[in-house]
Amino acid sequence: MSKDLFSAAGFYEFVDEKKLMGTKCKSCGELFLPPRPLCSSCHSEDMEWVEMGGKGKLEAFTVTLYGPTRMVEAGYSAKNPYCVGIVRMDEGPAISAQILGFDLSKPEEIKVGTPMSLTFIDRKEGEEEKTYIGFEPA
Amino acid sequence: MKKFNRGVALVGAGMSSFGAFPGKTTRDLFVEAFREMHASVDKGFDPNDIDECYFGNYSSSQFEGQGFTAPFIANAVGMNPRPAIRAENACASSGTAVRLGITAIASGIADMVLVGGYEKETDRSTEEVTAILATASDNLYENVAGFTFPGLYAALSTAYMHRYGATPETMMKVALQNHENGALNPKAQFGKRISDFIKMKQRSAEKKGKPIPEWDDEMAFLRDPRANPVISWPMRLFDCSPVSDGAAALLLVAEDMAHNFTDKPLYVRASALASGVPMHDRSDLSMIETATQAGQTAYEMAGVGPKDIQVCEVHDCFTMTQVIATEDLGFFARGEGWRALEEGRTARDGDRPINTSGGLKSKGHPVGASGAGQVIEVWKQLRGEAGERQLPGEPALGLTHNLGGSGQVCAVHIFERR
Numbered sequence: 001m002s003k004d005l006f007s008a009a010g011f012y013e014f015v016d017e018k019k020l021m022g023t024k025c026k027s028c029g030e031l032f033l034p035p036r037p038l039c040s041s042c043h044s045e046d047m048e049w050v051e052m053g054g055k056g057k058l059e060a061f062t063v064t065l066y067g068p069t070r071m072v073e074a075g076y077s078a079k080n081p082y083c084v085g086i087v088r089m090d091e092g093p094a095i096s097a098q099i100l101g102f103d104l105s106k107p108e109e110i111k112v113g114t115p116m117s118l119t120f121i122d123r124k125e126g127e128e129e130k131t132y133i134g135f136e137p138a
Numbered sequence: 139m140k141k142f143n144r145g146v147a148l149v150g151a152g153m154s155s156f157g158a159f160p161g162k163t164t165r166d167l168f169v170e171a172f173r174e175m176h177a178s179v180d181k182g183f184d185p186n187d188i189d190e191c192y193f194g195n196y197s198s199s200q201f202e203g204q205g206f207t208a209p210f211i212a213n214a215v216g217m218n219p220r221p222a223i224r225a226e227n228a229c230a231s232s233g234t235a236v237r238l239g240i241t242a243i244a245s246g247i248a249d250m251v252l253v254g255g256y257e258k259e260t261d262r263s264t265e266e267v268t269a270i271l272a273t274a275s276d277n278l279y280e281n282v283a284g285f286t287f288p289g290l291y292a293a294l295s296t297a298y299m300h301r302y303g304a305t306p307e308t309m310m311k312v313a314l315q316n317h318e319n320g321a322l323n324p325k326a327q328f329g330k331r332i333s334d335f336i337k338m339k340q341r342s343a344e345k346k347g348k349p350i351p352e353w354d355d356e357m358a359f360l361r362d363p364r365a366n367p368v369i370s371w372p373m374r375l376f377d378c379s380p381v382s383d384g385a386a387a388l389l390l391v392a393e394d395m396a397h398n399f400t401d402k403p404l405y406v407r408a409s410a411l412a413s414g415v416p417m418h419d420r421s422d423l424s425m426i427e428t429a430t431q432a433g434q435t436a437y438e439m440a441g442v443g444p445k446d447i448q449v450c451e452v453h454d455c456f457t458m459t460q461v462i463a464t465e466d467l468g469f470f471a472r473g474e475g476w477r478a479l480e481e482g483r484t485a486r487d488g489d490r491p492i493n494t495s496g497g498l499k500s501k502g503h504p505v506g507a508s509g510a511g512q513v514i515e516v517w518k519q520l521r522g523e524a525g526e527r528q529l530p531g532e533p534a535l536g537l538t539h540n541l542g543g544s545g546q547v548c549a550v551h552i553f554e555r556r
Contacts, residue, residue: 014256034279034418060423062292064284067270071284081371083283086293086418093294096418097282099250107371112300125257 004049006037016131018120020052021124033093054065054118055138061085061099063107073121083107085133087116114138131135140410142244142277143435145393147403148553149339150179151517153510156384157327164198164207164256165214167385171254172215175387178517180400183389185215189223189248191245192239194232194255195506200270201257208459218250229413229455230542231255231387233509233549240551249392255511256385257433257504267381269449271444271505274543276416288456290417295458296483297423299372304373304476310360312457313376313499315485317339320496322351322527327382327502332356354385376455379497384504402521407440407535417544426459427547429466433539436550437468440453442535447552449519449529450490451512453467454497460484463539464492467550494527503539509540509549514535520555 002009006023006026014021022033027044038045051138064083065073065078075083083099098121102110116135123130152174154167176185191212199205212222229235232255240251259267271287274282280290298304313332320326322336325409336359343350360366366374389399396403414420414428415438437443444467452467454460465475469490478484484492495501495515498508516536518524535554540549 060293060297060417062285062288062289062296062373063368064286064292065367065371066268066279066286066288066369067284068272068286069265076284076365084289084293086423094418096280096285098284109373112296 001059003049006035006049007032011035015050015120017130017131020118020133021049021053022052023047023049028127029134031092032088033095052118056087056089056094056116056135058112058114058116059088059094059133060112061110063104063105070125073125083110090094095133098132098134100134101135140435142240143246144244146240146243146512147393147396147543148383148388148405148406149181149391149396149399150175150389150401151387151514152178152448153325153386153507153514154174154384155325156382156504156507156511158260158428159383160257162383163202164195164204164258164385165211166386167258168211168254168256168384169214171385171387173369180402181398183399184223185217188217188220188250188252190220190239190242191217192225192235192242194221194235194552195513196226196227196228196257196274197270198258198349200273200351201262208236211256211471214230215252219464226543227424227549229453230540230547230549231506233538233540233551234516234547236388236510236513236551237411237549239388241410243390245523247506248454249395251390252387253390253510254385255384255388255507255509257506258383259504260383260533264381280416286370288378289370290458292370292461294423294462295372295419295456296343298458298462301424302476304458304471306374307357307376308461308476308480309372309457310357311413311480312454312460313360314356315479316454316460316493316497316499317367319486319519319527320500322525323496325502326348326500328348328500329496332359333379335359338556379455379499379503382502382504383513384502386507386509386514388510390515399413402555404517404520404553404555406551407442407554408436408550410435410439410550412548414546416546419521424462425472426466426541426548428545428548429463429539430542432548432550436537436552440552446535447537448531448533449494449516450492450539451495451515452492452539453541454493454499455503455506455541459541460492460497464490467537483502484531489495491529494529509538512538512540513551516553520553
């Protein structure tokens with residue numbers, strides 16, 4: 001149902017199916033990730049879902065020692081930090097996600113511009129199984 | 139070109155101290171700011187002549203459990219039944235309130251307006267404050283990924299460093315410079331130089347009978363992960379503005395009335411506000427587009443350029459943000475801001491002094507009060523009342539730059555002493 005609305009709920013339903021989906025304006029062709037129900041360029045409401053290819057480049061990142069409660073509950077801490085960043089997809093738009101696969105004890109060696117591949121992170125939160133988008137070096 | 143239908147002047151300005159004040163609410167803090175503002179009006183005024191009130195407040199609802207603040211604050215300073223409106227634009231809430239007050243006078247609906255801001259953050263734990271501030275980022279797509287507020291600005295810092303060659307040392311030098319200025323500001327939360335922090339650490343170790351730590355100089359202290367731990371790489375503790383309580387109050391009047399209040403009014407030359415997209419939607423993460431846009435609008439409105447600005451308070455919520463702001467406002471070319479900082483050009487004795495108040499970094503960052511607080515430094519500097527930190531040469535033109543969220547809002551104001 002939510003998928004009909006081109007909303008965040010629809011986006012995360014696709015993430016649960018391990019798909020990274022944006023929306024494309026059928027009127028002017030502009031691509032949006034995360035999705036939009038309304039084109040911010042031409043204001044058309046004629047949208048369709050488009051799956052991203054999963055390749056991109058790291059545009060900005062940080063290695064966080066003091067995260068929000070949800071990340072603390074997932075086991076992250078000052079001694080076990082996590083990396084989060086913004087990845088620009090080869091299709092053009094960019095998205096925030098957790099970044100895996102780097103040696104976080106040497107953040108100065110992580111390079112902006114590193115080619116990245118999409119992955120998905122499964123995490124048990126209480127009784128719920130959650131899926132998040134992530135990226136790792138290609 | 140945008141212009142006011144009639145001119146607006148600033149004739150009074152006051153603030154509470156910024157810091158941690160257990161037992162004081164935003165109402166108490168705003169009364170302190172109002173009292174100081176009242177006393178600052180050279181020829182005096184009757185508060186009953188005020189027509190309207192505009193207040194900046196980010197989130198008393200989350201910080202104090204008070205979801206609705208404007209009439210309570212108006213009540214605390216005897217302003218009921220006048221219109222009292224709360225502006226919320228995250229950390230740019232009171233920059234936004236300043237703009238609303240200006241537009242009320244410029245429209246002709248009010249002649250005299252009370253503007254200000256307030257925030258009370260320190261009753262909450264650090265973890266709670268982190269969570270509350272994070273609600274100013276993109277709840278659907280940034281928080282979910284694990285971004286905190288220091289994390290978002292840390293990511294901007296990596297994009298800037300990668301593109302232009304700045305390093306974490308640049309960021310440490312911003313902290314050094316702003317604490318140098320803040321040490322001369324009696325209202326500052328951390329009115330201390332980095333060398334004072336070193337002495338404090340040494341004294342504390344001595345008291346506890348522990349070995350007394352030594353550092354070669356202030357930079358060695360800032361590089362030491364025990365003294366200055368990483369919060370969200372490359373951001374360390376001394377790169378972050380503090381959790382603060384505080385309030386600020388300003389009195390705006392129609393320009394033709396200004397001399398009834400003071401012989402030294404400041405005239406509002408420009409008021410600009412821009413809104414923008416969340417971080418992932420930006421084409422360039424080494425700059426903040428809203429600041430560039432609001433800056434350009436303000437310069438056009440005032441008919442001046444970056445070179446004409448003599449006093450400037452920018453929104454240094456995190457150290458690298460200050461460097462980026464000096465480029466967004468056109469003081470330095472893209473990629474040159476970090477060099478200018480490292481060469482001391484933005485220090486109090488440099489050719490482009492920035493944040494003579496100590497900035498949010500040293501003065502404190504009670505988010506809803508910060509934008510109005512910046513105006514107070516411009517007021518003091520342009521009137522020659524900044525004490526030990528007074529800039530030489532009788533500056534006449536000052537600018538404030540107030541960011542909200544991850545830079546999704548920017549308010550820029552330009553003031554002139556004629």
